[in-house]
Amino acid sequence: MAIRSAEFEYIRTLVLERSAVVLEPGKEYLVESRLARLVAQEGFASLPQLVERLRANRFGPLHRKVVEAMATNETMFFRDARPFEVLRVSILPELLRQRATDRALDVWCSGCSTGQEPYSLAMLLREHFPIVLGWNLRIVASDISRDSLDRARRGCYSQLEVNRGLPAPLLLKYFSKREEGWQLSHEVRRMVEFVEINLVEPWPLLPAMDIVFMRNVLIYFGVETKKSILGKVRRLLKPDGLLLLGGSESTLYLDDAFVPSPAERPGLFRLRR
Amino acid sequence: MRALVIDDSAVTRKIIKQILHPLGFEVFEAGDGQEGLNQVRDLDQLDLVLVDWNMPVMDGIQFLRAVRAQGALSSLPIMMVSTNNDAENVATSLEAGATEYIMKPFTPDMMRAKLELLGFGQP
Numbered sequence: 045m046a047i048r049s050a051e052f053e054y055i056r057t058l059v060l061e062r063s064a065v066v067l068e069p070g071k072e073y074l075v076e077s078r079l080a081r082l083v084a085q086e087g088f089a090s091l092p093q094l095v096e097r098l099r100a101n102r103f104g105p106l107h108r109k110v111v112e113a114m115a116t117n118e119t120m121f122f123r124d125a126r127p128f129e130v131l132r133v134s135i136l137p138e139l140l141r142q143r144a145t146d147r148a149l150d151v152w153c154s155g156c157s158t159g160q161e162p163y164s165l166a167m168l169l170r171e172h173f174p175i176v177l178g179w180n181l182r183i184v185a186s187d188i189s190r191d192s193l194d195r196a197r198r199g200c201y202s203q204l205e206v207n208r209g210l211p212a213p214l215l216l217k218y219f220s221k222r223e224e225g226w227q228l229s230h231e232v233r234r235m236v237e238f239v240e241i242n243l244v245e246p247w248p249l250l251p252a253m254d255i256v257f258m259r260n261v262l263i264y265f266g267v268e269t270k271k272s273i274l275g276k277v278r279r280l281l282k283p284d285g286l287l288l289l290g291g292s293e294s295t296l297y298l299d300d301a302f303v304p305s306p307a308e309r310p311g312l313f314r315l316r317r
Numbered sequence: 318m319r320a321l322v323i324d325d326s327a328v329t330r331k332i333i334k335q336i337l338h339p340l341g342f343e344v345f346e347a348g349d350g351q352e353g354l355n356q357v358r359d360l361d362q363l364d365l366v367l368v369d370w371n372m373p374v375m376d377g378i379q380f381l382r383a384v385r386a387q388g389a390l391s392s393l394p395i396m397m398v399s400t401n402n403d404a405e406n407v408a409t410s411l412e413a414g415a416t417e418y419i420m421k422p423f424t425p426d427m428m429r430a431k432l433e434l435l436g437f438g439q440p
Contacts, residue, residue, distance in 0.1 A: 125433040203402060203420055209430040212407055212418035221404050 047072050051095045055079075055110065058098070062111045063188055064244040065264040078113045112189040117260060119157040121210035122164045124291050127259075130309050131165075132172050135286060139254060140173060142284065148180040150251045152280075154243065155261030156185035159196025159236065160205070163228060165257075166235040167214050184250065186241035193238045199228035243273050252282045259311070260290035267298070274299040278315065287313040318437075319362055321345045323353035323380065324369035324398065329421075333367055333398070336428045340437055350375025354383055363393060365437065370399035370410070378413045385414035394435045398423075 047055075055075050056067045067075065079091055086106065088094045098107055122128050143149055153162040162185035169176050187193055206215055206226045219226040241247055243261070256277055262270045277287060278301045287302060289295070289311045295302035305312035320342040322333045327348075334344045345360065347353040349372040357363060366384075370377040377397055384390050396417040397410040407418045419431045432438070 120430065122430075122434070125430070125438065204427075207420045207423060208427045209434070211434055212411060212415070215418075216404060216408055216411065219404070 047076050047091055051092055054095055054099065055114070058107060059111055059114045062103075062107070063115045063242060064266070064269045065115050066266050067114065075114065078116075079110065082109055082113050109191075112191060115188045115264065116192055117155055117157050117264075119160045120205070120208045121160045123161065123209060123259065124311075125209070126291075127288055127309075127311055128164060128168060130312065132168060135255075135312070136169075136173055139284075139286075140176065143179075143254070147178070149176055149182070149255075150253050151183045151255045151257070152250060152253050153183065153185040153236075153257040154187075154241065155258065156187050156196060156238070157189070157192045158201075158205075159185060159192075159199065159238065160201075160209075161185070161257055161259070162196075162236045163199065163232055164210075166232050167218055169235075170218075170232065171214070181235065182251065183236045184239055185236050186239045188240070188242045190240060193240060196236075196238050197233070199233045200225045201228070202226075244269060247276065250280060253280050253285055254282055255286045255288065256281060257288045259288055260293070262293060263290065271298050274302070278302070281315060283315060283317070285315065289313065318342050318364045319345065319360060320365040320367065321347065321353065321356050321360070321363055322367045323347040323350065323356075323372070323377070324367075325349055325372040326369070329369070329398075333428070336425050336432075340429075340432065340439065342437075349373050350377060350380035350383075353380050357384060357390070365432075365435065366393060366395040367398050368395060368415075370397060370401050370406070378409065381410070381413040381415055396431060396435065 052072050052075060059065050059067055076091065079094065083091050083094050086094065098110065151165065156162050162183050166183060185196065202225050206219060218229045218232050239248065258277065262273065274295060278299060281287060291311050293311065294304065295313055301316055302313040303316045305314065318341055320337050322330045322344060324330050325348050330346050337344050345356055347356050351374045353368060368377045368380055381395060384395065394416045395414065396419060397415040398419050398421060399406065400421045402420045410418050417431055417435055419428060
């Protein structure tokens with residue numbers, strides 16, 4: 045059943061207020077499809093019924109679930125491939141040389157959804173830079189969705205999910221097939237700490253970061269929110285730290301404290317010195 | 318660039334061909350491993366092979382072993398495309414010489430992501 049404009053308006057406002065995610069007109073289909081599962085799960089007969097319940101109550105668990113369902117992003121292992129190549133071939137060798145005396149590395153993957161991005165980095169480090177396993181390595185991964193974080197911590201993925209972007213040799217080395225799905229090994233899972241963070245609410249205390257992944261996260265927000273978030277990231281990054289955005293994203297017109305990396309490294313940004 | 322798609326299903330070959338074309342490939346086809354070997358021998362330039370596992374006459378594993386036994390072709394990217402989806406199957410394929418492995422069913426997105434791993438991204 046197609047969503048009515050009053051219902052869409054209600055959802056749009058709720059989501060905007062709680063997560064700053066912007067749902068423009070035209071995104072009705074997205075609301076319908078994302079909430080269809082929630083409607084069934086929660087035992088409602090229809091989306092209008094769900095909205096009726098939301099309207100009748102103050103913000104509570106159901107409202108939260110709606111916000112999380114709309115704020116969740118899709119993710120995959122080694123998404124876009126290129127940035128991970130660039131990390132492996134040039135960024136990490138250089139960065140690790142610079143951190144050789146500290147023997148510490150701090151990375152934040154924001155908007156991590158079900159965990160494929162931070163786990164991709166963890167596998168890449170194990171494969172190509174095993175020396176950091178003896179360092180003080182901290183990979184923090186965050187998302188607004190508790191459901192996604194739970195799934196990420198479990199590290200059990202469907203055939204569709206491991207069939208997408210994950211090199212076959214890594215599948216063999218780090219996953220084992222169970223009845224529930226492909227289970228990521230404990231040795232990789234324990235390299236990542238999953239934390240709930242709503243980017244538009246106060247952030248918990250985070251250490252200064254060497255690398256921040258914020259790929260295809262900002263796209264959901266309006267300009268002022270993007271600026272505000274980038275400002276906070278700017279203060280969190282070490283002077284020679286690196287920010288990774290999605291392939292089509294940029295800090296241009298948002299925050300000129302960042303300098304884009306050269307053309308062959310799309311999506312990589314450093315702080316202006 | 319040239320790609321060879323080996324699968325006993327004409328429909329699957331067509332689907333894969335439709336994904337490969339926009340990436341700049343000229344696509345050749347074969348219906349079983351033996352036909353595939355003949356194509357590999359006859360084509361003077363080949364950049365990528367996608368091969369099914371379960372085929373009559375000669376299956377994907379036999380094809381892989383035969384190709385890799387020819388030293389000159391040891392660096393040819395070959396991806397196994399199969400409904401066999403256990404870790405053991407993936408391991409057998411990689412041991413036989415497959416560079417990558419994609420499970421059926423796959424979406425165009427999944428195929429493109431795997432092709433990107435092999436170095437064949439969007440032009």
